[in-house]
Amino acid sequence: MQAVGFCPGHITGFFKAEMEQKRPELQGSLGAGFCIKEGVTTHIRVTSSEKPSFKIKVTGYQTDNTQVSEFVINEFLKLVKENVFVDVEHHIAIPVGYGLGSSGAVALSLAFALNKALKTNLTRTQVGQIAHNAEIYCKTGLGTVLSSYYGGFEIRTKYGAPGIGSLKKIHNNSSVILICFSPISTKKFLKNELQRVNGLGGKMVNKLVKSRDYLEFLDMSLEFAKYVRVITPKMDVVINDLQNNGIKCGVAMFGETVFTLVPKSKEEQVMEILKKYDGIVIKSGIDKTGVRASQC
Numbered sequence: 001m002q003a004v005g006f007c008p009g010h011i012t013g014f015f016k017a018e019m020e021q022k023r024p025e026l027q028g029s030l031g032a033g034f035c036i037k038e039g040v041t042t043h044i045r046v047t048s049s050e051k052p053s054f055k056i057k058v059t060g061y062q063t064d065n066t067q068v069s070e071f072v073i074n075e076f077l078k079l080v081k082e083n084v085f086v087d088v089e090h091h092i093a094i095p096v097g098y099g100l101g102s103s104g105a106v107a108l109s110l111a112f113a114l115n116k117a118l119k120t121n122l123t124r125t126q127v128g129q130i131a132h133n134a135e136i137y138c139k140t141g142l143g144t145v146l147s148s149y150y151g152g153f154e155i156r157t158k159y160g161a162p163g164i165g166s167l168k169k170i171h172n173n174s175s176v177i178l179i180c181f182s183p184i185s186t187k188k189f190l191k192n193e194l195q196r197v198n199g200l201g202g203k204m205v206n207k208l209v210k211s212r213d214y215l216e217f218l219d220m221s222l223e224f225a226k227y228v229r230v231i232t233p234k235m236d237v238v239i240n241d242l243q244n245n246g247i248k249c250g251v252a253m254f255g256e257t258v259f260t261l262v263p264k265s266k267e268e269q270v271m272e273i274l275k276k277y278d279g280i281v282i283k284s285g286i287d288k289t290g291v292r293a294s295q296c
Contacts, residue, residue, distance in 0.1 A: 001046040002296035005113030008035040008287035009094040010101030010148045011178070012253040013221030016201030017142050018159040024136040025129055025161040029143035030205045031253075032217055034153040034261075035287040036176050040105035041091045043296075044113040049085035052077045060092040061102070068107050071134040076114045084118070095280055097183025099255030104144030107131035112293035124149075128162030128291075151290030155208050172214050172286060177270045178252070178259035179279040181234050197228050214261055221250025232256055234277070241273055 015031030054073050056066045073086055088110065094100040111131040115122050122130075132145040143156050146165045158166040204220045222239070225231050230251060231239070238258050242249045247270060249260040262270055267283065274281045 001117045001119070003044045003113040003116035003293055004296055005042045005044075005109035005111075005116075005291065005293035006039060007105040007109040007112075007148050007291040008037060008039040008151060008289075009105055010035050010144050011099060011176075011257075011259055012101075012143065012147070013217055013250045014201050014204050014224035015143060015156075015253060016198045016205065019142070021159075024133045025164055026159065027136050027142065028132070028146060028156075028159040028161065028165050030156050030159060031143055031201060032155045032205065032208055032220075033147060034172070034176070035148055035151045035290065036094070036100070036282075036284040037287045038093045038282065038284055039148075039287070040093070040102065040109045042106070042109040042113045043089045043091075044110075044117040045087040046117045047085050047087070049083050052080075052083050054086040054088060057089045058092060059089065061094060061096050063092065063096045063102070067138045068103050068134045068140055069110055071137055072107055072110045072114065072130060075130050075134075076111070076118055076120060079120045079122075080118055086114070094282075095180050095183070097255060098180040098257045098280075099184070099252030100180075100257070101141065101144040101148060103138070103140035104131070104135055104148050107134045108145055108148055108291040109293070112291050116293050116295045125163035132161035149290055152288045153214070153286055155205060157205065157209065168209060170212050170214060170217070172261065174214065174261035174286065175264055175267050176259065176261060176284040176286060177267065177274065177282070178257055178284075179238060179274045179277060179281050181232070181256035181279045184230070184254040184256060197224070200224060200227050215248055218248040218250045218261065222248075224253075225251035230254065234279075238274070238277055242270070245269065245273060247273070
């Protein structure tokens with residue numbers, strides 16, 4: 001039995017976290033962000049085995065932490081009566097640790113592919129909740145799974161996993177261009193900085209729900225990044241260069257990553273500015289579909 005799942009990457013511009021609830025499905029974040037066309041593709045092959053086991057291989061951008069994948073696989077193995085070997089290959093097309101939602105995309109693409117390959121017949125909501133719980137348990141994210149589950153440009157208005165949390169969409173066809181410098185640990189940030197950021201993040205959600213303005217979103221993201229002090233000297237130079245050329249930009253939570261949303265007519269101008277700097281430059285668009293899977 002074989003299946004393939006794909007989940008887009010996701011950028012969060014600002015957020016407010018909820019981690020006090022005991023049940024992981026009720027934890028998460030309010031905030032705003034968007035999915036990008038690049039993400040994680042997961043191929044699954046399931047064969048009979050003497051005992052339940054699995055192997056995980058990663059191609060593309062590398063990660064040395066497979067904790068999220070292991071959590072998801074073990075949750076599905078509990079649902080299967082016969083013993084199986086699960087062969088997993090993640091192809092990660094987005095840099096890991098740069099605020100592009102790679103761990104959420106790993107969890108969702110894997111969960112949806114496993115549901116197809118193992119014929120566990122869970123609902124979309126149930127599959128999404130397993131992926132969400134994996135991120136909460138592993139402390140790799142809070143609201144990414146809910147966002148990437150639906151796709152598009154979203155404002156998260158209620159905490160929680162798919163089926164519990166809710167969001168509103170901003171309709172936007174901008175090009176997405178970003179530059180990544182160095183990774184930042186989400187786990188470390190969640191441990192140290194949360195209390196300080198929650199007040200501002202909550203106010204921004206309420207304001208953006210009223211305006212639904214993507215340019216205001218960019219301004220808020222930059223203000224939020226300054227407030228939580230994540231802007232490094234490298235990022236500051238790029239932000240000033242873009243602003244001096246009339247380009248608004250934001251900062252991905254959490255990574256040393258600056259992004260902008262521009263019409264196609266401004267793509268070339270932004271690319272010319274960013275190619276002067278020593279970072280990973282990605283030109284993309286907004287993925288409006290979210291996670292999906294199919295049997296092979």
